Amino acid sequence: MKAVVFGGEGAIELREYADPTPGPDEVVIRVMASGMCGSDLHHLHGPRRSESEIVIEGHEPCGVVELVGDTVRPSEAHVGDRVMVHHYDGCRTCEFCRSGWTQYCPNEKTVYGGLNGNGAHADFMKVPAHTLIKLPDALSFKTGAAISCGTGTAYAALKRVDLAADDTVAVFGQGPVGLSATMLAKAFGARVIAVDVESSRLAMAKDFGADHIINAA
Ligand SMILES: [Zn+2]
Ligand SMILES: [Zn+2]
Incomplete structure (x- = not known):
């Protein structure tokens, strides 16, 4: 598959990656829309990034489930589901992970699309099934991508x-x-x-x- 990486100081590169295959509790989604967030821009225009820091960018993913791992439950995902991704995987046992606030997990965690996990500026993206949020049919893929980080952040602030x-x-x-x-x-x-x-x-x-x-x- 093709994917976009940011090298800092404005460098954008299109690279070839192997198509991902899901682990037991993971899915692969076919990316239909991938938003650009402010933190993408930091990686694009910030200091030059070393090869070890570079991952596929894009943490506002929206697409269609393409492949499902062996232990993913039918209640979590089916091939063909339209989905958004909440782009964090934490320890899955602390109070934050258990209550849906994976981004606050104080233990080892994966942040997909920019930090230490591959993101959605690519043809496909592999994530744990628990990170998926169903996209209602009435919403477009572009709308879903916006909700996945920026618009969702605004909504959370207004609820707070x-x-x-x-x-x-x-x-x-x-x-x-x-x-x-x-x-x-x-x-x-x-x-x-x-x-x-x-x-x-x-x-x-x-x-x-x-x-x-x-x-x-
Ligand atoms: Zn963001
Ligand atoms: Zn946790």
């Missing part, structure tokens, strides 16, 4: 502040995560004030439903 329809919320920064927060906060019914220093970003915020826009510059 317990946003309600009679609230006003200010969203500072209208990058992909901020714009997602603006859009989702409107969907919750709140009044949204969008803040950024780029007028083009504020115009997008307006399109995404912001009630007020403020250029902080």
Whole structure:
């Protein structure tokens, strides 16, 4: 398969890899959309990366299950399922792993797409079956890729502040995560004030439903 790696200082390389085969508790997904997150850009434009640091980038994966390992349960995945990937595998036994917050696992963990596991800027991606989240038919693969990191992050922030329809919320920064927060906060019914220093970003915020826009510059 073909895959994209970032070498730092702007270097992008298309490489040939062997097609992955799943271990017993793993699946291989055929990647249909793979988002670019801010942390991808750090690896692309940051310092030159050594060969040992380089993995296939892309931790906003969305695609279709292609291969399923021997011990994967039918409730976890079937060939043909449309899926997103929550791109962490932890110890699977600590309180964080058990409650779905694998990213906070203090033990040895794999972060797919950028740190120590291969990601989704490729034809195929191999992950443990427990990292999959079903993609509803109504959502496109591109939407699923956005939800897999950036838009999901915005949603989690709004849930954490317990946003309600009679609230006003200010969203500072209208990058992909901020714009997602603006859009989702409107969907919750709140009044949204969008803040950024780029007028083009504020115009997008307006399109995404912001009630007020403020250029902080
Ligand atoms: Zn991300
Ligand atoms: Zn853990």
